[in-house]
Ligand SMILES: Nc1ncnc2c1ncn2[C@@H]1O[C@H](COP(=O)(O)OP(=O)(O)OP(=O)(O)O)[C@@H](O)[C@H]1O
């Protein structure tokens with residue numbers, strides 16, 4: 448098993464507040480890990496730290512990607528190594544079409560010599576797989592996109608860059624049932640080629656389509672429980688209070 452990501456005793460602060468308080472996590476090639484937990488416990492922050500967001504300060508611990516310590520690398524350098532983050536709340540960028548945005552990241556990351564027309568042709572094939580039309584590709588990035596459309600555009604980025612490791616932050620939020628099936632089918636294809644996945648989610652439903660090898664529960668900045676799909680079903684029926692009580696009783 449080739450190791451992709453290894454997080455060791457990671458402590459992270461933002462705006463002077465400690466959010467992550469000792470995360471340990473290892474993701475190998477081809478594995479799917481689901482990250483669950485109540486609102487505000489640090490799931491999105493962990494994704495940002497992996498991607499290299501400068502606001503999130505690592506105060507202790509280490510972050511390895513393919514055995515290389517990446518803490519000092521910029522986000523674009525991490526992306527070039529094969530790290531990808533799909534945002535929980537994708538930002539709107541005026542004046543840049545989805546087409547051109549994807550062409551630019553593809554050129555920067557894969558260094559493939561496709562010209563724009565060639566790229567657009569291959570992009571359209573991938574886009575059609577997840578219900579994105581040429582007309583949609585011409586729109587400005589995320590501007591006026593519905594919640595579900597933004598998630599579709601994030602998955603199209605994933606298909607375009609074909610990373611080694613993808614953090615997908617609530618890719619299921621706001622997606623209708625048919626879109627969820629289409630998007631998870633596309634993610635499954637990427638995963639079959641070896642991409643490791645860290646999937647942040649609140650719901651058991653997506654895990655019925657995208658079978659995780661492990662489920663981790665983050666409570667107050669630490670992974671307090673790791674289990675199988677069974678754990679997600681337990682959380683769906685019981686919520687998080689029982690787990691919080693276990694943690695705070697320690
Ligand atoms: N840039 C920031 N400035 C100030 N506080 C922040 C910042 N980023 C995160 N936080 C705080 O850190 C905590 C963790 O936030 P985070 O977004 O990681 O939670 P989450 O687990 O993803 O929650 P949700 O399930 O609601 O998406 C929250 O209390 C949040 O307000």
Ligand SMILES: [Mg+2]
Pocket residue numbers: 490491492535616
């Ligand atoms: Mg979040």
